[in-house]
Amino acid sequence: MEAKSETEDRMEELDTVRAELLQSLPGDISRARNAYRRMAQAAALKMDAKSFAAHQTACKAGLSHLEGLIKILRWASGPDAAENEKAKSPAMEEAEIRKLIAEARGALAGT
Template sequence: MSEDLGTIRAACRADLPSRIRAALDDYLRFVADDPPADAKGFAAWQAAAKAGLGHVEALVKLARWAEGEIQAEDDGDDGLGRLLAQARSALDELDEDGA
């Protein structure tokens, strides 16, 4: 590989914040709409919402790695961590209601 790890981390630190914001905005727009009423549509909607949330979460973990944070698994007390926890909870409630 022509780039060293430090260069890759620096590129991630520069690029990831805007990508996280864009992914989070897309996720929030998607889940703002009511899910389909039929079971098949609801399942597809929920799977897409979970995938979107997973994408945001993966980007956050990558950003933490780029910053050199050791505890990449901990959501911490930051606003994004709380938002991710709330989104997970909302999806779990929808899953219980739709099942």
């Protein structure tokens, strides 16, 4: 029986990490999205300018967190998912961005 190479060991470790991430990330993303929605809806409350600015900073941090989780999920999904992401047209990306903005506006409006 041949001994595994260091590269094969690393590939197995990466496969294990990917499998664990694929199992846990969808729930993590859902929880982060729900937390963001709750935070964004707080804007409906009357705030002074300083509180509103702090709230907007927190919302931006929440969106960045979601974006990071989604990027990790894409990586964990394997090279095919990464290639599919690269193949998206600018129009598709713009449509996704518009959808996210509409959802954020809806959350801020309390809908």
